[in-house]
Amino acid sequence: MSLLSVENLRIELALRAGPAPVIDDLSFTLEAGRTLSFVGESGCGKSMTALAIMGLLPDVGRVAAGSITFDGADLTTLPDARLRQIRGNEISMIFQEPMTSLNPVYTVGEQIAEVLRRHRGMTGRDATARAVELLDAVRIPNARSRVTAYPHEMSGGQRQRVMIAMALACAPRLIIADEPTTALDVTVQAQIFELLRDLAHDTGTALILITHDMGAVAEMADDVVVMYAGRAAEAGPVEAILDDPRHPYTRGLIACVPHLTADPEAARGDLTEIPGIVPPLASLGASACLFASRCAHVHDRCHGARPPAFDCPAGQRAACWLEERA
Amino acid sequence: MSLLEIENLSVRFRIKGGWGRSAWLHAVDDVSLSLPRGKTLALVGESGSGKTTAALAAARLVPASEGAVRLDGTDLLTLEGETLRRARARVQVIFQDPYSSLNPRLRAGAIVREPMDALNTPPKAERADRVAELFAQVGLRPEQQALFPHQFSGGQRQRIGIARALATRPELIVCDEAVSALDVAVQAQILNLLRRLQAELGLTFLFISHDLGVVQHMSDRVAVMYMGRIVEEADRGPLFSAPLHPYTQALLAAVPSIDRRRRGRSAVKATGETPDPLNPPPGCMFASRCPRAEALCRETRPALEEKSPGHRAACHFPGPSGD
Numbered sequence: 001m002s003l004l005s006v007e008n009l010r011i012e013l014a015l016r017a018g019p020a021p022v023i024d025d026l027s028f029t030l031e032a033g034r035t036l037s038f039v040g041e042s043g044c045g046k047s048m049t050a051l052a053i054m055g056l057l058p059d060v061g062r063v064a065a066g067s068i069t070f071d072g073a074d075l076t077t078l079p080d081a082r083l084r085q086i087r088g089n090e091i092s093m094i095f096q097e098p099m100t101s102l103n104p105v106y107t108v109g110e111q112i113a114e115v116l117r118r119h120r121g122m123t124g125r126d127a128t129a130r131a132v133e134l135l136d137a138v139r140i141p142n143a144r145s146r147v148t149a150y151p152h153e154m155s156g157g158q159r160q161r162v163m164i165a166m167a168l169a170c171a172p173r174l175i176i177a178d179e180p181t182t183a184l185d186v187t188v189q190a191q192i193f194e195l196l197r198d199l200a201h202d203t204g205t206a207l208i209l210i211t212h213d214m215g216a217v218a219e220m221a222d223d224v225v226v227m228y229a230g231r232a233a234e235a236g237p238v239e240a241i242l243d244d245p246r247h248p249y250t251r252g253l254i255a256c257v258p259h260l261t262a263d264p265e266a267a268r269g270d271l272t273e274i275p276g277i278v279p280p281l282a283s284l285g286a287s288a289c290l291f292a293s294r295c296a297h298v299h300d301r302c303h304g305a306r307p308p309a310f311d312c313p314a315g316q317r318a319a320c321w322l323e324e325r326a
Numbered sequence: 327m328s329l330l331e332i333e334n335l336s337v338r339f340r341i342k343g344g345w346g347r348s349a350w351l352h353a354v355d356d357v358s359l360s361l362p363r364g365k366t367l368a369l370v371g372e373s374g375s376g377k378t379t380a381a382l383a384a385a386r387l388v389p390a391s392e393g394a395v396r397l398d399g400t401d402l403l404t405l406e407g408e409t410l411r412r413a414r415a416r417v418q419v420i421f422q423d424p425y426s427s428l429n430p431r432l433r434a435g436a437i438v439r440e441p442m443d444a445l446n447t448p449p450k451a452e453r454a455d456r457v458a459e460l461f462a463q464v465g466l467r468p469e470q471q472a473l474f475p476h477q478f479s480g481g482q483r484q485r486i487g488i489a490r491a492l493a494t495r496p497e498l499i500v501c502d503e504a505v506s507a508l509d510v511a512v513q514a515q516i517l518n519l520l521r522r523l524q525a526e527l528g529l530t531f532l533f534i535s536h537d538l539g540v541v542q543h544m545s546d547r548v549a550v551m552y553m554g555r556i557v558e559e560a561d562r563g564p565l566f567s568a569p570l571h572p573y574t575q576a577l578l579a580a581v582p583s584i585d586r587r588r589r590g591r592s593a594v595k596a597t598g599e600t601p602d603p604l605n606p607p608p609g610c611m612f613a614s615r616c617p618r619a620e621a622l623c624r625e626t627r628p629a630l631e632e633k634s635p636g637h638r639a640a641c642h643f644p645g646p647s648g649d
Contacts, residue, residue, distance in 0.1 A: 041509045141599075155599065156373075185372035185536065187596045190580035212510055215539075215582030242584050256514035258543030260581050264566035268543055270518045274511035277479050 001072065002029040003206050004053070004174060009066035011045075011052055011230075013281065021064070021285040022048050024230045030223075032173065035200060035207040037221035037238070039214060039253070043278045045230040046210045050176045053208075054093055055083045070174070089119050092167040096179040098159035102151040108135070108162045109147035115169040134165040138195060157188035164195065176208045181216070193220055214254050218242055226250045229279050229290040232309065236316025246318040248295050249274070289321070297322060329363040329530050330384070330498055335393035337376075337383045341604060349604045353379045355554040357393075361547075363497070366524070366531040368545035370538060370577070374603070376554040377534050381500045384532065385417045386410070397498065415445040415494035422503035424483035428475040435461075435471030438489045445494050460489040463526075464519060481512035488519065492527070500532045505540060517544065538581050542566055550574050553603060553611040556630055560637040570633055570644035572596075573612045579647075610642070618643050 009026045012019035023045050030036045038046040051057050053068055055075060068075040070091065075083065095101040103111060112134055113127035122130065128147065135143035138161040151159055160180060167175050177196065181189035197220065200207050209220055217224050217238060225235040226249065234247040245251045255272035276294040284290065292302040301307075301321045310323040337354040354376045361367040369377040382388040384395045386402055395402045397416060405413050418441070421427035428437055435457050442453045458468055464485040475483055484504065491499055501520065505513040517540065523529060535541050541548060542562065549559040550573065558571040569575050576596035598615045601607050610616070613623040622642050630640040 041511055186538070186580040187372065187576055189582075190595070191597070193582070213582065214584050218584040219582040253510065254584065257510050258514075258517070258539040259585060260539050260542055260566070260578065260583050261585055264542055265563045270521070271514040271543065273514050273518060275515075277481070277512065 002069075003032045003071060004030040005067075005069045006049075006053075007067050007069070009049075009052065009068065010064045011048055011057065011061055012064040013058075014060045014062075015281060017282055019064070020281045022061070022230045022281065023052065024285060026066075026225075026230075026232055028223075028225055028232070028235060030174070030206050030208065032206050033200065033204040034223065035209060035221045037209045037211060037217045037224045038227055039211055039217050039224060040227035040233075041212065041253075041278050043229075044227040046227050047178055048230075049227075050093065050178050050208065050210055053176060054087055054091060055080075056087075085119075088115060088172075089170045090172050091174045091176065092170065092172040094160075094163050094167050094175065094177040094180045096182055098156060098163050098183065099151070101163060102159060104151055107148050107150055108154070109149075112147075112162070112166050112169055115166055119170050130169070131165075134169060135162070137168065137199075138162070138165045139191075140165075156184055157191065160184060160188075160192055161195070164192070164199075168199065171203065172205060174206045174208070176210070178210045179212070180209070182211075189216075196220070214242070214257060215259060226253065230284050231290065231306075232317075232319060233291065234316055234318040234320075235309070236312075236314075240312075240314035240316045244312075244314045246312045246314075246316065246323055247291075247320045248297055248322075249291050250318075252294075289319075327362075328360040329398060330359075330361040330532070331394075331396040332357060332359040332380075332384055333394045333396070334358055335380060335383060335395060336391045337379050337388060338391045351603055352554050352606070354383060354390075357551075357554075357556055359549055359556070359559070361498075361530060361532060363530050364524070364528050365546040366533050366544055368533045368535060368541040368548045369551060370535060370541050370548060371551035372536060372577075374553075374600075375551040377551050378502055380551070381502060381532050381534050382419075385419055385498075385500050386414070387419070411445055412447075415441075415447050416496050417498045417500070418491040418494065418496040419500045419502060420484075420487050420491045420504045423507050424480055424487055425475075425507070427487055428483055430475050432474075433471065434466070434473050434475065434478070434486050437475070437486055438471075438493055441490060441493045447494055456493065457489075460492055463492065463523065464489045479512075480508050481515055484508060484512075484516050485519070488516075488523070492523070496529075498530045498532065500534070502534045503536070504533075506535065506537060513540075520544070538578060550577070553600060553606070555611065555640065556638070557612065557641070558637075558639045559630070564634075564637050568646060570637065570639040570646075571612075571641045572616050572618050572647070575647045576615075610640075 007027050009023055010021055011023035013022050040046055063076045109131045112131040116122045116127040116130055132143050132147050140146050140161055181192050221238050224238050224241055226233045228249050234250045252274040274294055279290055287306050289302040289307050292298045307319045307321045309317040309319045312318055335357045339351045339353055340348050341351050342348045357380050371377045383390040390403055402413055438457050438460055439453055466485055505516050533544055545562050547561050548565045549556050552573050558574045596615045601614055609624040610628055613619040628640045628642045630638050633639050633644050
């Protein structure tokens with residue numbers, strides 16, 4: 001049985017114009033010790049998926065259909081009290097902004113200890129001692145004296161390490177990292193990635209990594225879901241999708257970023273553009289391919305019906321009519 | 327001849343401590359660069375390395391403490407009054423955040439017109455036509471002149487910012503992280519636009535970015551900054567294929583890549599933290615994080631020297647990362 005399995009998930013936001021499906025018929029599974037990455041532009045539903053798993057959807061959002069099964073229990077139907085036990089204990093989250101996610105008026109040690117007191121019922125002294133161990137585990141030098149530091153006394157990379165220490169505090173089985181390195185410099189990003197990789201390797205924790213950077217996906221993930229306008233455009237093993245992307249959106253996402261190449265002397269052409277922008281919320285849920293307006297290979301069928309996910313030779317599934325095989 | 331010559335530029339900020347103490351922060355320390363007309367020089371480095379301060383000081387938007395910035399032979403730092411105003415028309419900036427760098431109370435057309443009014447060029451009668459021309463050049467529709475910034479997407483706002491920077495027909499444009507706030511698909515549109523405009527108008531770019539992939543795509547020459555100083559400077563090819571300074575090597579190794587040939591490369595790691603900029607060590611600033619550091623590095627600061635023609639590096643032990 002998979003650690004996490006999401007089936008036909010549909011999340012609707014209540015807008016003035018009516019409900020808009022920001023997640024539309026999304027299915028995926030995640031095994032213990034594996035890393036799954038969600039990638040796509042802003043507004044494609046990556047973070048909404050994470051919030052749904054955590055049971056932290058905004059007030060205007062609701063799970064309209066489908067299930068989120070974690071360790072045999074459907075999170076969408078569990079009572080709040082049981083959900084609170086799972087959240088923080090077994091599933092924890094690392095947020096994007098380490099500056100705004102930490103409380104500026106408490107020391108980092110107090111904030112880590114709070115997690116342990118709440119979820120594990122530890123005494124203050126034990127929790128503080130454990131906080132020092134956790135800061136040491138996320139490789140903050142001189143953890144014993146840094147445990148009394150306030151967030152503003154730390155660098156951006158150190159604050160993100162504190163966030164990771166808090167996420168690790170209860171030894172969760174699943175960590176969701178929402179753009180954990182977006183605000184950080186590349187050398188610090190490399191250190192954080194290495195830390196997350198080692199932790200997943202040592203403890204068997206499963207990791208969901210939300211990012212917009214295909215390079216990060218290549219370095220970190222085993223499997224990837226490319227999201228577009230609330231739907232999975234393409235999903236499967238990272239190697240298959242990077243070597244032979246089948247959905248035009250995936251191809252565009254890979255080609256539009258100037259990646260460092262092994263041969264910098266080669267001539268530079270124009271970057272591939274994906275014209276236009278992500279469709280507005282009001283147009284989500286249409287029975288058509290939502291990428292059609294930006295796609296170079298669009299044909300009549302794309303406007304008439306939503307393409308299902310077709311199996312591709314390399315092992316991934318792509319929701320594009322061009323992948324239909326007789 | 328170079329369009330822009332920066333010589334020994336330094337920018338210091340006074341940092342006030344408690345009880346009347348103060349210290350000097352050397353944000354930019356003895357930076358010299360030259361940029362030929364029609365080319366792109368990229369300044370790269372991590373946050374706090376001084377790349378933005380150096381470029382803004384060159385555009386006289388931040389006061390420099392020492393040095394000279396010559397545009398076509400004229401030292402911008404000594405100009406005052408009307409001559410300074412005329413010189414400002416020749417140097418314009420594209421800012422990072424297309425949300426906060428546009429006045430929300432002005433219509434897009436007025437935003438693009440503003441520098442022409444402020445710097446009084448070109449003549450008044452031509453300005454409306456110039457705005458229309460600029461909108462066409464950056465790929466906006468003429469009727470969009472009447473809209474306010476909040477009615478545009480991020481990429482369109484950055485197009486307005488570019489049109490505003492082009493308004494006074496500048497020769498030098500400082501692009502300060504011009505695409506880092508944009509989504510990847512939109513980023514490609516803006517990068518292509520910048521390169522097209524450069525070819526059409528013969529623009530010279532001082533391009534500031536922390537994204538090495540973007541820099542590799544855009545630049546002709548690259549200067550790597552670390553804690554206010556240039557640690558390595560070379561043409562694009564040698565800098566990316568044969569970097570000499572361990573910091574450059576660590577930066578390049580840290581970039582995640584989808585290119586199979588670059589993955590699994592021998593990773594040079596920069597561990598540890600940067601030193602306190604208010605109390606810098608006597609030796610090399612990178613020594614505390616450098617895998618190659620020896621006693622000499624901690625005692626004597628290496629000078630920026632030419633190691634091979636056109637390739638400068640500030641390191642006692644420069645060379646390939648073959649460890």
